Amino acid sequence: xxxxxxxxxxxxxxxxxxxxxxxxxxxxxxxxxxxxxxxxxxxxxxxxxxxxxxxxxxxxxxxxxxxxxxxxxxxxxxxxxxxxxxxxxxxxxxxxxxxxxxxxxxxxxxxxxxxxxxxxxxxxxxxxxxxxxxxxxxxxxxxxxxxxxxxxxxxxxxxxxxx
Numbered sequence: 001x002x003x004x005x006x007x008x009x010x011x012x013x014x015x016x017x018x019x020x021x022x023x024x025x026x027x028x029x030x031x032x033x034x035x036x037x038x039x040x041x042x043x044x045x046x047x048x049x050x051x052x053x054x055x056x057x058x059x060x061x062x063x064x065x066x067x068x069x070x071x072x073x074x075x076x077x078x079x080x081x082x083x084x085x086x087x088x089x090x091x092x093x094x095x096x097x098x099x100x101x102x103x104x105x106x107x108x109x110x111x112x113x114x115x116x117x118x119x120x121x122x123x124x125x126x127x128x129x130x131x132x133x134x135x136x137x138x139x140x141x142x143x144x145x146x147x148x149x150x151x152x153x154x155x156x157x158x159x160x161x162x163x
Contacts, residue, residue, distance in 0.1 A: 005060035006034035008131050011052065011078065013041045013068040017091045021067040023121045024089065027128025031145050033135060042073040049074070053081035063131045066114075067124060069093040072104035075114045085134060087127040088114040 008028055012021045021037065028035045040049045056064060064082065066075035067089035075088030090101035098119035106116040115130065117123035129146075136143040 006036045007060070007062040007135055008033060008035040008065060008128075009052075009056060009061045009063075010035055010037040010065045010067070011040040011074065012037070012066070012091070013039070013043075013072075013074050015039055017067050017069060020091045020121055020124050021065070021089065023124035024065050024067075024128035024131075027125045028132060031129070031132045031142065031149060033128075033132050033142065040074065040078075042068070042077045043071070049077060050081065053078045056082050057084055063087065063134055065089060065124075065127045065131055067091050067127075068105070069098070069101045070095070070104075072101040075105050075116075076108050076112065079108070079112050079114045086114050087130055088116045089123045089127050090116070090119045092120045 010021055010024050012018065025035055025037060038052065040052050042049055061084060064078055064084055064086045066078050066086055068074035069091035070093050072090060075086055079086040088105035090098050090105050092098035093101055102116070102119050105114055108114050117127045117130070132142060132146055136146050
C-alpha cells in the first residue's frame with residue numbers, strides 16, 4: 001500500500017518558527033486536511049529547499065505554506081521553483097516585530113506570486129484556512145466542513161457584552 005503525500009506542506013526557516021506555524025497545522029487539523037511540516041531554510045539549507053520545491057508537485061503536494069522571519073526569503077524562493085500556490089506567513093522577528101518579514105514576503109516581483117498573510121499566529125491560522133479553501137474548490141466534503149466551520153465561528157460570537 002502506497003503512502004500518499006498530504007496535500008499541504010508547511011515549511012519554515014527554523015524550528016523556532018514552529019510555535020507560529022503550528023497555528024496553520026491546527027487550522028488544517030480542524031478542517032480535516034492532512035499536512036506535513038519541514039524545516040527548510042533558504043539560507044542555511046539551500047539544497048534542501050531546491051529539492052523540496054522542485055519535487056513538491058511530483059510528490060503530490062498541492063499547496064505550500066511557507067513561514068519565515070527576518071529576511072524571509074523562504075516563501076519567495078519556494079515560489080520561484082514551483083508552480084504550486086505558495087502562502088507566505090511572516091513570522092514575528094525580534095528586531096522589527098515582523099515588519100521586515102512581511103515586506104520581504106509581500107514585495108515579490110511580478111510573475112512570482114506569493115499570497116502573503118498577516119504577521120504571526122493570525123497569519124498562520126489564516127494560511128491554513130486559505131489552503132483548505134483552495135482545496136475545497138475540488139473537494140465537496142471539505143467545502144461542507146468549511147461552511148460548518150464558518151457557521152460555528154459566527155455562532156460563537158456573542159451579541160451582547162454581558163457574561
